[in-house]
Amino acid sequence: MSMPASPRRRILIIDDNPSIHQDFQKILSTTAATTSLDALETALFGAPQARGGATYSFDVDSASQGAEGVERVRQAAREGQPYALAFVDIRMPPGIDGVETTAQLWQADEDLQVVLCSAYADYSWEEVAQRLGVNQRLLILRKPFDNIEVRQMAHALAQKWDLSRQSRRREEELAQAVAARTQELQATNARLRQEMEDRARLEARLAQSQRLEAMGRLASGMANEISSPLGFVSTNLNHLRLALEKRTAGQPLEDPAELLEACRDAILGTDRLKRIVQDVKLFARVGPQPIMTVDVRKVVEQALARAELPPGSRVQRVVEFQEAPPVMAREEGLTQVFLNLITNAAQAMPENHPEPRIRIATRTQGTDALVEIQDNGSGIDAEHLGHIFEPFYTTKPGGSGLGLSICHGIITGFGGEISVDSTPGKGTTFRIRLPRAS
Known part of the structure; x- marks a missing residue:
């Protein structure tokens, strides 16, 4: 079974000493002469490979001055073949020193890993950190350096360079996905806004x-x-x-x-x-009217006092008052509603009814106030029941057909509901629900 090809990474040596370049070539270039060195390295430190990957192979380039090295890094980045790592000498007279070179290298390629090499105490770590900042892309290597140390450092930094670029690509992919999703959501929102505007216009026309x-x-x-x-x-x-x-x-x-x-x-x-x-x-x-807190039971009592039954009427009034919360309404409007419904209930009684009765009740339903006005009169046929709140709809001789429509408008104007149940020959029940006053 053949082994997978080793990934190749580019390394740049920036040093004014030609012999240093030769040393790095011998250490980092993959030749037969490095086989024994690889075996020793593996025995001491383990296989110098990326986790889950193969051992790196390196292409080593050289530059004798800092400015030349910076230009090589720029050119490699433009060509899409960037360097993964640069070994940079601290002292390279007469040109810029290694610290300044490193700063410019990072301007040319922000992913580049840098190893500063020095045989002297040219700069303390504090001075380097002050000029370059504490940076995870920077290591210090003292001369004379150990060959195995250099190879291990090269493999570790190459792996780190790979991971850094993978992370950057992943971030870019995520940013693109977020941008695409954002654009999609914006388009969806625009469509929804347009649909809402169209619907509003249709509703207005309707x-x-x-x-x-x-x-x-x-x-x-x-x-x-x-x-x-x-x-x-x-x-x-x-x-x-x-x-x-x-x-x-x-x-x-x-x-x-x-x-x-x-x-x-x-x-x-x-x-x-x-x-x-x-x-x-x-x-x-009928419509929005100034409202105030109203005691429903008090208004029902006022309506009962004002209700005029036909002369000689035998209608019995049954009152069942339970606690009901106050509501936001107008006494005048509610009195008119209750008075209208009580009068209608009395007029719904046949003359020959044996025990005509009207039941008026108040109670609490959930958090709302509920008023029921019930009669045991002739009732309303199913064919008429769905139309009784329509203006001018009436089955009563001499009626205007506006009474129940007015009641409906008043109650809904207060945020309440009015409903009706009726069985022909057994009677009718009107229910008025009004929300509790806050």
Whole structure:
């Protein structure tokens, strides 16, 4: 089985002494003459190889002055064949010394590992650290140096150079991945923003369309509601006018009782028109209103006190008050809602009902206040139940169809909910839930 090829790394020797270059060539170049040295090195220190990798082979280049060495490093970096390691002599007259050379080498290639070689105490470690900083890319080698020490140092620093470059490449790959992911997220966010803007515009157009549709229904409902009592009033007034014209022409006056009945009917029609106008005005005012903390039980009691049952009514009122939290609302608005629902419940009782009963209850549901108004009257058919909160929808003769719509608008304006359950022949229950006042 053949061994894998040894990775080759470039080493630069910067020294003004030619014999030093020859020594490094003998020590670091892989030739038959180094076989015994390799065996001794392996016996003493173990195989000089990277963890999990093969022993390095080196290509050794030379420079006699610091400036020349810096230029070689620049050229190698430009060509994409950088040096892994440089052995740099401290003293190289007449050019720049090894410390300055090292500083310039790192400007040319920041990954380069450097070994400063010196036979004299030219600089203390503190002076070197002061000029170059404490740097993991720098080692000091004293002359005369040991061959095995040099080879071990070369292998260790070559491995360190490899790991440093691998780490840098990994960081660059991660940075590219993060940049790509960031760009993708930005594009996604831009699409989401555009979709939200498009949706907002569609919702605005839909709301406008719904408003126009509601105005159309309102106008149509008003026309239908007004036309009936208006025709009623017009018919009776015309009857009175004809009777008075006949009287003016000398003809006998019709039965005064009949004319009086026509007047009463006309007045009833005008009262009906008046109620419709009042309901429409109230309906138009439903919306955000100034609110305050309100005691629900107190408002229900006020509505019960104001509720007028039909003369001779046998309706029994059952009150079940439990603790309910205060809510944010307006007493006037809540009173109107409860009064409307109590009146509707009383009017839902058939005349022949054996035990007509209205139940009014307050309690706490979760953190909210709940009010229930229940009757055991005729109930509401399923086909009508889904429309009872719509403006002008009514199954009650003489009703405007705005009462429950107004109740719905008032309750939702306070942040609450109003719902209804009904069984034909058994009765109806309205539930009003209002959030607790904070």
